[in-house]
Amino acid sequence: MEAALDATVASHAPSIETRQTIVLSVPSIVCGNCIRSVENTLRALRGVEAARANLSTKRVSVVVDPSLSSAVDLTTALERAGFPAALLADGVETEQTARASELIPRVGVAGFAAANIMLLSVSVWSGQASDMDSSVKDLFHWLSALIALPAVAYAGQPFFKSALAALKSRRLNMDVPISLGVLLATGMSLFQTMRSSEQIYFDAAVTLLFFLLIGRALDERMRTKARGAAENLIGLRAINATLVERNQTTKVVPASSLKPGMVIAVAAGERIAGDGEVISGRSEIDESLISGETRPRAVSIGDCVYAGTVNGGAALNVRITASEDNTLLSEIGRMMLAAEQSRGRYVRLADRASQIYAPAVHILGLLTFIGWMAIGAPWDQSLTHAIAVLIITCPCALALAVPAVQVAAMSRLFNRGVIVKAPDGLERLAEINCVVFDKTGTLTTGELRLKAGDDVDTVALGRAGSIAGVSKHPYAKALARAARAQGIRTYAVEGVEEIPGSGLIATSAGIEEKVGSAAWAGVEDGCASIWYAVEGKPAVGFDFIDEPRKDAAACVSELQHAGYLVRLLSGDRRETVAQTAAACGIEGWAAEVRPDQKLQAIEALKAQGYKALMVGDGLNDAPALAAGHASLSPASAIDIAQNAADAVFQGELLRPVIETLALAKAARRLALQNFAIAILYNSVFVPLAMMGYVTPLIAALAMSSSSIIVTANALRLRSMRLHLPQVGTSA
Structure with a gap:
């Protein structure tokens, strides 16, 4: 068990200094297959230890050994694989805006061409009813071709370039079937024009491209709105x-x-x-x-x-x-980006599903064409139905289902002072049914004050405050602060060792000095908060007052009302812990608990079927934080990078704990909704397209709408009113 615990704690440790995280912008990521290709390409490079792509932000986070690989090596490899990439820098918003702006003139050209071809088509349709001369009809068809061909060549470039790059690297992405559908519709129309056929589809081909471009432009706009907090920091x-x-x-x-x-x-x-x-x-x-x-x-x-x-x-x-x-x-930005790029259980499930989608699309399109030909339909009708299938079977909604929610959730939490660091932290937070609090600095403010009226031993306070200066524990910081408040000069002490759960020990000239709990200082039934002991002299105690956070009682009450089991575990004296528990309304509590005993308590709750959220000091309670199903910690900005918790919250209130749990559950609910939307869309529209009830135009509208709806649903998380649902529910 100790080995497992060591591994868990190690997973929260800061990365080795020789490693570097490089973030790349890869605009050509359009589906799950793209994600897999990008990650595999990067992982094959020497010196690359990890690569994570995010479809929602179109970013790739790469952990490299800078002595073996550089940003140039990464972008060169991606360029060869058909994915132009750039180092993420200060121009993020400009780059995203430029990509969306590039689509606008193409939308305009496609719309202009579609409108004019439609006018010519209406003339042909009305002329057929009044016996239009065949030469006039052919002229109108050729005029339509002259408008359509350059319009398709220009407006379709975003799809064609992406599809060509994918095929060159022997892979498929969602732009391959789209490009195939547009080119087949255009080619079929040109062939029919050359044969002087009655049925010409230039209007359908260009209007199809027009709708696809509108959908892509709106999708880019939605993704820009969903941009993560990490990018906002830049x-x-x-x-x-x-x-x-x-x-x-x-x-x-x-x-x-x-x-x-x-x-x-x-x-x-x-x-x-x-x-x-x-x-x-x-x-x-x-x-x-x-x-x-x-x-x-x-x-x-x-x-x-x-x-x-x-x-x-x-x-x-x-x-x-x-x-x-x-x-x-920059450190906060890197942590936020790592969390946004991470893959939990739901993301991995969506990725696996979307990866098999691209080949399945082409198989379904081919089967549709063969099926309609087999029942005697004309080849052009069979091809039209196949085109509709190619366009409508879009894996993008499925691949976006979770990342879009994840990015929106991280952004909202960051704006509320909560930074999620663990890769699958949100998913685990949504499963919590028990909350375990530490006391000092968690339920309480941590702004400890030396009790007024105490007859303070200034010599002992000065020495104890100097020794305590090396520790980040709330009592140690309070001791050093109290010494300075008394006008006592503190100084650096060499050779100080911190023993978690006990205190500090300094050895000088063979003499041991201890600062910490009563037991650590060798005092029986000590009534002070913290003690200073030196060999051969009576121990000196210092009593501190630590008030509960303003909203601690209200937050505990809200948790209990929602069905959460709430417990308090503290290393402080029984009298102090009992007072805090009573003030906050917590019935189950334990005092004078060592870090290993906190770990045992968490494991005991786990054995009873509870999924515990440990809320405590991320620098002192690392074993208990690692043992919890999820963990939160109050932290000053300077401590965030060193904190062992899955997430940290800042500020003077405890409310972020409630908001984090509520938002995690809301995020899970929206992710499941997005899954349902994507599955329902494909379950309904793909069979309809194969049966001939969906035209290529309707297919283009439906495909674009599915991605936009999924992203818009995720964006609701940024402004929706949150409440803490009952344990066992997500509503």
Whole structure:
């Protein structure tokens, strides 16, 4: 079991520094087969450890060893495989807009051609009723051909290029049957024109292309709206920075050129260009972008500031401490992108289904043509029915069913201060029926205050605060903060070791000093929150007050009302834990619990059939967080990258826990709805097309509509009113 636990914890560890994540934009990804081809192409390259493509965002995230592969190697390999790619950079929105804008003139040409050919066709149809001369009819047909052929050649390029690239690399994508359908309809019409036939389909071929382009343009628009939070972050970076030279002159430089040690000037109202330390000035910083906290944070000399945040007060000078790729904003963006690119159970299911779709489409089209010919239908009628089948059997709706929901969910959670880090975190959060809370910093604010009126031993407080300075545990930080508040100077202590669940130990000149729980300090029945003990002297206790979060009781009540089992597990003293449990309305609680005992408690709940959400300190409760079915952790922005939880939430309230659970269930519901829409669409329209009840025009409308409906349904997640459903339901 310990080996399994170690493996689980390791899976949450930060990636090795020698690895690099490269994100590529691949606009030609149009279906599940494209995803498989792109990923297989990249994984075959030397130095590539992982590759994940997302159909909804048309992005590929690649983990590489930079000493073996570069972005140029990746884009070159994809280009050879028929997938033009570009490194994702600051021009994301421009690139997406350009791709959508490129379709507009093609839509216009197809619409103009379709309208004019339709006028000629109406003239032919009306002329047939009044015995139009055959030479006039042939002239109108040839005029239709002169309009249709260049229009199809130009307007159909997005489909033709994609299909040709796929065929060159010996694969199929959804644009192959579409291109085949358009070319067959056009070719059949040209052949009939050359034979002076009565039945010409130029109007149908060009109108078909017109509807397909409208559908593709609307689909691009919908996907742009569904763009993930990771991409939104890129747009919030400062483009330029004001660099302060050594002679105190300033000049404007690209933010990407900033290096550690450089000094920049940040004017009031300006977005900060990089992570750094304030070296002059006092101001207030709007950090809502990365913390979800709407109140500005006061900063002065020595305080840290982060890229993407806004200076809301006076001018500051900031010394840069990280390059652009290593800022907190970039780190959050990478984590968000990894979560958006990830594949849970539903995504893998949709991918497998869509991969077998492309060959099945061509088989169904061929069977339709053979079937109609076998029952004596004319070849042109048989071919028309086959064309309808080729166009209507679109796997795109199925492939988009889950990724579109996933991206919309991640974006909404991020806007609420929640960052999902685990690949399948949303799916597991939707299955939760039990919530286990830690106390300090989770149910409570974590803003511990030394109890007023205590006769404080300032020498012990100074030494204990110095030792505690190496730890991120709430009590350790509170101890160091209390020492500074008393005017006691703290200093760095060498050789400090942290023992999870117990405390800290420092050894100097053979003398051991301990800071931690009563048991750790060797005190029996200690009534203080934290103790300092040194060999040969009585232990000194410090008692802290930690108030529950403002909405803790309300959130616990809402969870219990919805049928969730709620438990509190804490390493604190029984008296303190009992008070917090009573204040929050939690009946089941345990105190003085070590990390290994928390793990055992989670395993016991699991054995009883509960799927527990562990909500606790991601830096101290890693074993329990890893053991839970899912895990959430409160975290300051600086701690996000090191946190072991599946997701982290920021701010002073506990409400994000409720919102995350509610949104996870809503996301699962919408994903299942999208699956149902895609399956129902194909189950109804494909048989109708094979039976001849669907024309190619209707097929084009239906195919485009299916993708748009699925994406629009996913976008509802961005604005729908959320409520926490009863356990066992998703409504």
